[in-house]
Amino acid sequence: MADLSHSAETRDALDRGAPLVALESTIITHGMPYPQNLETALQVEEDIREAGAVPATVAVLEGRLHVGLERAELEALAQASDAAKVSRADMAACMARGGTGATTVSATMIAAHLAGISVFATGGIGGVHRGAELSFDISADLQELAQTPVTVVAAGAKAILDIPKTLEVLETLGVPVIAHGQDDFPAFWSRASGLPAPLRMDSARQIAEAQRMRGALGLPGGQLVGNPVPQAEEIAAETLAPIINRAQDEAEAQGISGKAVTPFLLGRIFELTDGQSLRTNIALVRNNARLAAQIAREICALR
Secondary structure, X not given: OOOEEEOHXXXXXXXXXXXXXXXXXXXXXXXXXOOHHHHHHHHHHHHHHHOOOEEEEEEEEOOEEEEOOOHHHHHHHHHOOXXXXXXXXXXXXXXXXXXXXXXXXXXXXXXXXXXXXXEEEOOOEOOEEOOHHHHOOEOHHHHHHHHOOOXXXXXXXXXXXXHHHHHHHHHHOOOOEEEEOOOEOXXXXXXXXXXXXXXXXXXXXXXXXXXXXXXXHOOOOOEEEEOOOOHHHOOOHHHHHHHHHHHHHHHHHOOOOHHHHHHHHHHHHHHHOOOHHHHHHHHHHHHHHHHXXXXXXXXXXXX
């Protein structure tokens, strides 16, 4: 692809057939304040290296799709105030206009697949928003999981979403939903949502084998791996519930909608938890990156 760029590290890994893990960039531009966003991005990349894989952070920079960012590019993105939030629907338009954008889950999956990367680590996926029966606000992440063959490691769906409806849509779309090491589907900041995951796998090898088998069967789409946040870092669901409800009520009262909803809610929850939500967010992203690196290594071994 003419408009696809790689960092030197990512290009070398692709040439060697080394295990790679894609990383999104909206968590940098829209999910955390500076400088925590840069510190976390650098730490997550290092976690992947220490686990035996190569990180590839994805973003659109001046109209080019980058799979793997150099240090200076990552620093500039972390301080950018005007980066677009780029999904499947607007990634091509952003590139055509020479824009700069941070990739969501769906856009990162597309970029990873274009680059030949089969594993992607994120914080939590998007899904069905509360009140979607009226707003029809359903994240493009779910459709992307149904059509793009990338295994996505996340701490479940973001707890601000309607998780039961999110699981129903994933089932309808035929997306394998795997809980790693437990039976309960995780809920982002909390280890348990109270909802059973359709599948459970206890090792990176099993997850890698499942992805290989899907390819052998000719099944489209990827897999969602729900990886619970480490127990020492979680915020209990019963503690979060009233905080999330308050933030949701404030968003509705202020008329916040569309792509602005998630950043607003995450910001308010950060304030209402005295910063604990950010600390937990960082812990779960790092935890997901380590598991994704293990899966990437196992996929390479299976090849």
